[in-house]
Amino acid sequence: MRQPPGIVHLVGAGPGETDLLTLRAARLIASADAIVFDHLVGGGVLELARADAQCLYVGKQAGHHTLDQAEINARLVRLARDGLDVVRLKGGDPFIFGRGGEEILALVEAGIRFDVTPGVTAASGAAAYSGIPLTHRQIARSCVFATGHFHDGSCDLDWPSLARPDQTVVIYMGVGALPVISAQLIAHGLAASTPAAAIRNASLPDQKTLLGTLADLPEKVRTAKLTPPALLVIGEVVRLRDGLNWFEQT
Numbered sequence: 001m002r003q004p005p006g007i008v009h010l011v012g013a014g015p016g017e018t019d020l021l022t023l024r025a026a027r028l029i030a031s032a033d034a035i036v037f038d039h040l041v042g043g044g045v046l047e048l049a050r051a052d053a054q055c056l057y058v059g060k061q062a063g064h065h066t067l068d069q070a071e072i073n074a075r076l077v078r079l080a081r082d083g084l085d086v087v088r089l090k091g092g093d094p095f096i097f098g099r100g101g102e103e104i105l106a107l108v109e110a111g112i113r114f115d116v117t118p119g120v121t122a123a124s125g126a127a128a129y130s131g132i133p134l135t136h137r138q139i140a141r142s143c144v145f146a147t148g149h150f151h152d153g154s155c156d157l158d159w160p161s162l163a164r165p166d167q168t169v170v171i172y173m174g175v176g177a178l179p180v181i182s183a184q185l186i187a188h189g190l191a192a193s194t195p196a197a198a199i200r201n202a203s204l205p206d207q208k209t210l211l212g213t214l215a216d217l218p219e220k221v222r223t224a225k226l227t228p229p230a231l232l233v234i235g236e237v238v239r240l241r242d243g244l245n246w247f248e249q250t
């Protein structure tokens with residue numbers, strides 16, 4: 001008899017700390033036949049999996065792609081066609097710089113059932129655990145998420161829209177391009193003294209926050225040899241950390 005068709009659950013694993021998972025994510029992980037996971041998924045999260053679940057690492061670290069995107073898509077389709085209950089686990093939220101949309105389009109094309117479970121995105125995790133609210137009355141009325149990583153190696157963002165006043169800019173994958181980002185934001189009108197932070201491993205015990213200004217953060221990040229995964233937060237809200245840091249020993 002034919003097996004019932006499988007399903008792929010696209011699940012956000014949050015920024016790292018296991019108990020920042022949603023209850024639904026934890027339930028799906030605990031019952032999955034197969035878990036296909038990325039580099040940024042915290043180790044504790046996988047401990048929730050069944051002992052007999054197939055766990056497949058397809059992690060993408062800059063420059064070290066285990067499988068390319070087409071191979072990951074094909075793997076998901078194959079596992080689901082084998083009738084398995086598959087969890088595709090991604091760091092943070094799958095629809096924020098997670099290529100979740102691309103993977104789902106491949107599933108749709110192949111006629112595979114799917115659903116999506118949101119996760120705490122790195123920006124929310126970093127904001128909470130560094131004590132930097134992303135919006136604040138009279139300080140930041142809008143908040144923009146952007147990526148500092150472009151596949152052609154450039155960093156060509158919409159600088160005038162990022163350099164608006166009363167706005168918080170959060171940049172994912174921006175450590176490498178920080179010197180360019182800082183210079184462009186200043187060139188497009190933000191004060192060189194605008195507060196800025198780089199937050200590495202947000203929510204994890206070794207979280208590290210570097211504070212500075214648009215002008216001096218690139219040098220501080222370079223001196224501290226801060227490596228990914230880290231998030232940049234730029235805007236007046238960064239000043240609030242002084243009174244709101246509750247997590248990190250400084």
Ligand code: SAH
Nearest residue numbers: 092093098121122172173201202229230231
């Ligand atoms: N889908 C993910 C983002 C994936 S892109 C999400 O919603 O969070 C990968 C980038 O996310 C990293 O380069 C880094 O900029 C950021 N990131 C992910 N986890 C992080 C963490 N714990 N601390 C700081 N930045 C993180």
